[in-house]
Amino acid sequence: MATTQFDLGNETTGVVVDETSFALHGNNSSYRFHVDASSGDLISDHFGGPATENVALSNIAAHGWVEMPCRIWREFPDQGRGDFRIPAVRIRQSAGHTVSELRYTSHQVIPGKPSLPGLPATFGSEEDVSTLVVRMEDERARVVVELSYSIFPAHDAVVRSAKVTNNGNGEITIENLASFSVDLPSQELEMINLRGDWSREAFAERRKIHYGTQGFGSAVGYSSHLHNPFLAIVTPTTTESQGEAWGFSLVYTGSFAANVEKGSQGFTRAVLGFHPNHLSWPLAPGESLVTPECVAVYSTTGLGGMSRRFHRLFRDHLVRREWADRPRPALLNSWEGLSFDVNEDNIYALATDAADLGVKLFVLDDGWFGVKHPRLAETAALGIGRRIRLAQCGGQRHGEKLKFGLWFEPEMVNVRSSLYEAHPEWVLHAADYPRTEGRNQLVLNLSLPEVQDFLIASISKILGASAISYVKWDNNRGMHEMAHPSVAHRYILGAYRVFDVLTKRFPHVLWEGCASGGGRFDPGILHYFDQVWTSDNTDALERVRIQFNTSLVYPASVMGAHISAVPNWSTGRSTSIEFRAHVAMMGGSFGLELTPAEMPAEEKVKVPQLIALSERVNPVVIGGDLWRLSNPEESNWPAALFISRAGHQAVLFCFQLRAHLYHAFPFVKLQGLDPRARYRVTCNGEEAVYSGATLMNVGLQYIFYGDYQSRVVFLDRL
Numbered sequence: 161m162a163t164t165q166f167d168l169g170n171e172t173t174g175v176v177v178d179e180t181s182f183a184l185h186g187n188n189s190s191y192r193f194h195v196d197a198s199s200g201d202l203i204s205d206h207f208g209g210p211a212t213e214n215v216a217l218s219n220i221a222a223h224g225w226v227e228m229p230c231r232i233w234r235e236f237p238d239q240g241r242g243d244f245r246i247p248a249v250r251i252r253q254s255a256g257h258t259v260s261e262l263r264y265t266s267h268q269v270i271p272g273k274p275s276l277p278g279l280p281a282t283f284g285s286e287e288d289v290s291t292l293v294v295r296m297e298d299e300r301a302r303v304v305v306e307l308s309y310s311i312f313p314a315h316d317a318v319v320r321s322a323k324v325t326n327n328g329n330g331e332i333t334i335e336n337l338a339s340f341s342v343d344l345p346s347q348e349l350e351m352i353n354l355r356g357d358w359s360r361e362a363f364a365e366r367r368k369i370h371y372g373t374q375g376f377g378s379a380v381g382y383s384s385h386l387h388n389p390f391l392a393i394v395t396p397t398t399t400e401s402q403g404e405a406w407g408f409s410l411v412y413t414g415s416f417a418a419n420v421e422k423g424s425q426g427f428t429r430a431v432l433g434f435h436p437n438h439l440s441w442p443l444a445p446g447e448s449l450v451t452p453e454c455v456a457v458y459s460t461t462g463l464g465g466m467s468r469r470f471h472r473l474f475r476d477h478l479v480r481r482e483w484a485d486r487p488r489p490a491l492l493n494s495w496e497g498l499s500f501d502v503n504e505d506n507i508y509a510l511a512t513d514a515a516d517l518g519v520k521l522f523v524l525d526d527g528w529f530g531v532k533h534p535r536l537a538e539t540a541a542l543g544i545g546r547r548i549r550l551a552q553c554g555g556q557r558h559g560e561k562l563k564f565g566l567w568f569e570p571e572m573v574n575v576r577s578s579l580y581e582a583h584p585e586w587v588l589h590a591a592d593y594p595r596t597e598g599r600n601q602l603v604l605n606l607s608l609p610e611v612q613d614f615l616i617a618s619i620s621k622i623l624g625a626s627a628i629s630y631v632k633w634d635n636n637r638g639m640h641e642m643a644h645p646s647v648a649h650r651y652i653l654g655a656y657r658v659f660d661v662l663t664k665r666f667p668h669v670l671w672e673g674c675a676s677g678g679g680r681f682d683p684g685i686l687h688y689f690d691q692v693w694t695s696d697n698t699d700a701l702e703r704v705r706i707q708f709n710t711s712l713v714y715p716a717s718v719m720g721a722h723i724s725a726v727p728n729w730s731t732g733r734s735t736s737i738e739f740r741a742h743v744a745m746m747g748g749s750f751g752l753e754l755t756p757a758e759m760p761a762e763e764k765v766k767v768p769q770l771i772a773l774s775e776r777v778n779p780v781v782i783g784g785d786l787w788r789l790s791n792p793e794e795s796n797w798p799a800a801l802f803i804s805r806a807g808h809q810a811v812l813f814c815f816q817l818r819a820h821l822y823h824a825f826p827f828v829k830l831q832g833l834d835p836r837a838r839y840r841v842t843c844n845g846e847e848a849v850y851s852g853a854t855l856m857n858v859g860l861q862y863i864f865y866g867d868y869q870s871r872v873v874f875l876d877r878l
């Protein structure tokens with residue numbers, strides 16, 4: 161992480177206000193905008209490296225067919241007065257039209273950062289963060305917008321959310337509302353986002369930003385596997401380690417839209433926020449709507465610098481759990497081993513085998529509840545106590561008590577269940593249209609307070625009555641029919657309330673989010689849950705790409721990653737136990753997801769040592785900075801380096817994906833070390849000492865033989 165602090169003369173880091181000109185300075189960045197005196201509009205001035213004043217726009221008077229609002233950089237573009245680009249806000253006024261005229265009225269600087277009621281949000285002390293709230297008003301409609309900007313100087317991160325309040329006499333409808341919107345100057349730019357589907361999350365898509373609109377989003381009801389709520393904008397020459405990168409990450413678990421528009425003047429507008437298909441939010445007089453917040457970071461050290469800013473910010477100021485920087489227990493999850501075929505005998509056997517191998521936490525996945533009362537039902541708590549006792553007595557043979565974890569899918573209900581029989585009105589539906597099922601399930605309508613209360617009470621009963629140390633909270637289908645588009649956001653607010661109450665009520669539990677793998681891998685979830693199951697795809701080769709690309713925005717500490725059996729159930733590929741283990745160790749929550757009794761003896765015998773290795777690696781992966789030295793989408797020899805924050809320890813992961821006959825092996829040049837320091841480098845029992853300069857400028861070379869090879873290398877600063 162670059163720590164250079166620029167000398168800004170009279171201006172310090174944090175919020176600087178000069179009458180109606182505003183600057184948010186990070187250690188290595190500035191974000192500037194001002195009020196246009198005649199229109200009252202907010203004009204974007206700069207988002208990039210440190211800058212102490214605004215430079216007058218000389219091309220503002222350029223003639224063209226488009227009107228003035230299209231020829232300026234607007235901070236919060238409203239709609240209806242001649243800016244033809246994508247708006248940040250579109251309001252259907254009570255008179256029926258969609259014209260707004262928002263003008264600056266006042267501002268306020270607040271030390272620290274107020275929370276966002278009901279929504280996940282970054283947090284920090286007055287030393288960490290300062291907040292600027294800018295108020296605008298449409299006097300005719302009496303609609304007020306408050307834009308809240310928080311600057312975390314150490315992370316070069318600006319966090320923004322918007323609140324719209326209807327002070328008028330009639331109901332209005334918010335048809336579109338962005339958390340973040342920014343106009344960047346005319347220049348060639350490219351955008352990067354993560355797309356995928358079930359079991360193939362996190363393909364990185366890099367494309368030129370063309371004239372016109374391009375974007376992505378999710379209308380699934382959740383952030384989804386299809387597109388992650390993350391956008392990077394880079395210059396054409398930006399690489400992993402060099403060049404400008406702007407990263408945007410929406411702290412939200414619901415449907416979202418991220419749009420980029422290069423207008424006729426060549427300016428690039430980026431807008432992230434609610435998905436308009438799932439909004440149409442009615443606001444009665446006196447009511448407000450608050451957007452989720454969006455984090456924007458700026459880096460001149462390429463995508464790697466952008467990622468490290470996100471990682472530190474998320475670990476220190478988003479994940480509020482006590483587990484955020486604690487090493488995780490090595491676990492065994494029953495899903496791929498047992499699937500739904502769960503009974504008392506095989507739970508006991510699996511837990512026993514897990515403990516014999518050195519596993520610390522046994523997780524009982526899907527299939528644990530009764531067939532008569534599938535998913536959550538009143539009887540669910542009855543059987544579980546016995547199962548936990550069984551698992552624990554199976555695991556107790558080595559003195560240390562095996563911790564127990566349990567899978568839930570609380571937001572779903574089966575049609576054949578006592579819960580649905582009692583409350584058919586509790587599921588998402590639209591009038592008398594068919595209630596389409598996904599995975600034989602309907603979705604409980606979490607926007608209803610009674611459903612939220614039911615879930616809180618049911619889960620509390622189970623967690624309160626049993627020694628459960630870990631919860632895997634799954635969610636396996638999207639939202640189909642809804643009574644109104646706004647139910648989607650109300651649902652997410654309801655889900656957040658449930659997460660908030662339960663995670664506060666059971667603070668020592670390790671909570672893992674999951675949605676058919678990475679279908680809800682987003683910063684909103686990470687505010688409440690310590691980690692997320694990265695993907696149902698456990699093929700180690702696929703996982704290299706998935707985990708590297710997921711790390712573009714999310715820290716490795718929050719990724720669940722397991723060793724599964726070979727041939728892999730989904731790809732049919734076989735890889736060595738070492739390769740599978742080394743890939744899984746790059747995730748913060750390492751585990752096994754197989755039946756040890758079915759492992760070949762020569763594999764099984766290696767597992768205790770691999771678990772011990774994972775325990776050595778884990779603290780550096782959890783707390784360290786990640787340097788992606790070479791990426792799997794570009795190289796046959798991907799490599800990643802984790803360096804502890806204090807810089808004393810580092811772990812290097814090197815891979816060879818395929819055997820390349822008669823091809824030289826590359827030198828892996830390390831990054832982020834102290835060039836003057838000396839490091840002991842240990843790999844497979846061999847030791848050498850090199851300076852940081854040698855390691856970064858010459859690098860290390862490892863010889864591999866065959867497909868799917870790997871090395872874990874330790875560095876200790878002497």
Ligand code: GLA
Nearest residue numbers: 495525526674675676677696
């Ligand atoms: C989803 C999860 C899996 C597993 C199954 C159980 O697919 O992602 O890890 O829990 O559900 O049904």
